[in-house]
Amino acid sequence: MTIGIAIAGCGAAVPSTSLNNHQLSQLVETSDEWISSRTGIRERRIAAPDRSLASLATEAGEKAIAMAGLTAADIDLIVLATSTADDLFGSASQVQAQLGATRAVAFDLTAACSGFVFGLVTASQFIRTGVYRNVLLVGADILSRWVDWDDRRTCVLFGDGAGAVVLQASDRDRLLGFEMCSDGTQNGCLNVAYQSQPRPLIDNITVARGQYLPIIMSGQEVYKFAVKKVPEVVEKALFRANLTSDRLNWLLLHQANQRILDAVAKRLNIPDEKVLSNLGNYGNTSAASIPLVLDEAVRQGKIQPGDLLAISGFGAGLTWGAAILEWGQ
Numbered sequence: 001m002t003i004g005i006a007i008a009g010c011g012a013a014v015p016s017t018s019l020n021n022h023q024l025s026q027l028v029e030t031s032d033e034w035i036s037s038r039t040g041i042r043e044r045r046i047a048a049p050d051r052s053l054a055s056l057a058t059e060a061g062e063k064a065i066a067m068a069g070l071t072a073a074d075i076d077l078i079v080l081a082t083s084t085a086d087d088l089f090g091s092a093s094q095v096q097a098q099l100g101a102t103r104a105v106a107f108d109l110t111a112a113c114s115g116f117v118f119g120l121v122t123a124s125q126f127i128r129t130g131v132y133r134n135v136l137l138v139g140a141d142i143l144s145r146w147v148d149w150d151d152r153r154t155c156v157l158f159g160d161g162a163g164a165v166v167l168q169a170s171d172r173d174r175l176l177g178f179e180m181c182s183d184g185t186q187n188g189c190l191n192v193a194y195q196s197q198p199r200p201l202i203d204n205i206t207v208a209r210g211q212y213l214p215i216i217m218s219g220q221e222v223y224k225f226a227v228k229k230v231p232e233v234v235e236k237a238l239f240r241a242n243l244t245s246d247r248l249n250w251l252l253l254h255q256a257n258q259r260i261l262d263a264v265a266k267r268l269n270i271p272d273e274k275v276l277s278n279l280g281n282y283g284n285t286s287a288a289s290i291p292l293v294l295d296e297a298v299r300q301g302k303i304q305p306g307d308l309l310a311i312s313g314f315g316a317g318l319t320w321g322a323a324i325l326e327w328g329q
């Protein structure tokens with residue numbers, strides 16, 4: 001018998017400081033009108049210097065575990081989807097320690113804005129095979145630390161946050177289909193690149209001692225990629241679920257840009273009222289954006305047990321993916 005997968009709880013955490021478009025226009029040559037009309041973003045949350053990625057992820061995780069009616073000691077595995085770990089070696093173990101999830105093994109997963117969808121699929125494999133029963137998946141990013149605050153083309157887009165779900169073994173399978181894709185030939189569209197400085201050691205041996213540069217993005221290329229590939233990948237995930245888009249109750253896309261959300265929904269023939277969006281308040285929070293919008297809609301009572309959801313992430317790599325879920329335990 002196949003072991004099913006259900007989402008037993010969700011949670012979110014955002015920094016308390018917000019930065020609106022008017023404030024940003026004091027920093028770079030831009031305007032609320034430009035940012036709102038091109039992206040739909042009005043404000044974003046910014047993590048204070050002493051706020052760690054692990055603490056944001058932990059706060060979101062605690063809420064998800066509480067909603068699931070579990071304690072941290074019930075968690076078998078923690079997957080932290082992030083591109084902005086506090087430590088290049090990863091932050092998942094710190095989340096495990098801060099939660100007091102004494103039985104859990106924890107690791108980071110990096111797939112930029114596709115991280116939550118890729119993490120969901122990864123975590124699900126451990127449940128399907130019977131290895132683990134309760135998995136905490138957190139999507140968290142603090143991109144404000146990697147943005148060039150002098151570059152108006154990118155600094156207006158991003159914000160900080162964390163969202164989490166508890167995935168649980170279930171008699172009824174609620175992960176109905178998924179599809180994941182990568183295309184490294186387009187890697188140069190969106191990067192936080194490592195700039196190498198050669199440092200000679202001895203004789204003919206030289207190592208690199210460099211630094212990571214701020215985010216660079218080819219906005220129009222990313223836009224074209226998203227509006228073409230996201231509808232395709234949602235269709236493929238629907239096909240695997242043996243469903244069509246008219247059966248969906250909600251579309252939860254990575255919250256990059258309202259124009260991308262509108263264009264993807266139109267191509268999928270999904271009416272606006274089924275498209276969840278909170279990017280106006282949070283901007284693009286990378287791996288956190290899907291669980292942030294999910295948690296908001298669940299706590300507002302919009303998403304109800306039995307509802308069918310399509311989630312889709314897309315971003316650097318390039319990577320993109322989608323999953324079809326039925327809400328409920």
Ligand code: ACO
Pocket residue numbers: 029030031034035038039112113152153154156190217218219220222223256257260284286314315316
């Ligand atoms: N304020 C005012 N003017 C600006 C700003 C700004 N913040 N940013 C760019 N401009 C100017 C440009 O300099 C340019 O001026 P010019 O014509 O004098 O050279 C003009 O506006 C148009 O610039 P474009 O880059 O062509 O603007 P576009 O309409 O493509 O909008 C945007 C830019 C919003 C970034 C769009 O391309 C987009 O949404 N792309 C997708 C990006 C995205 O979603 N990335 C994240 C996904 S992956 C992930 O989440 C990590």
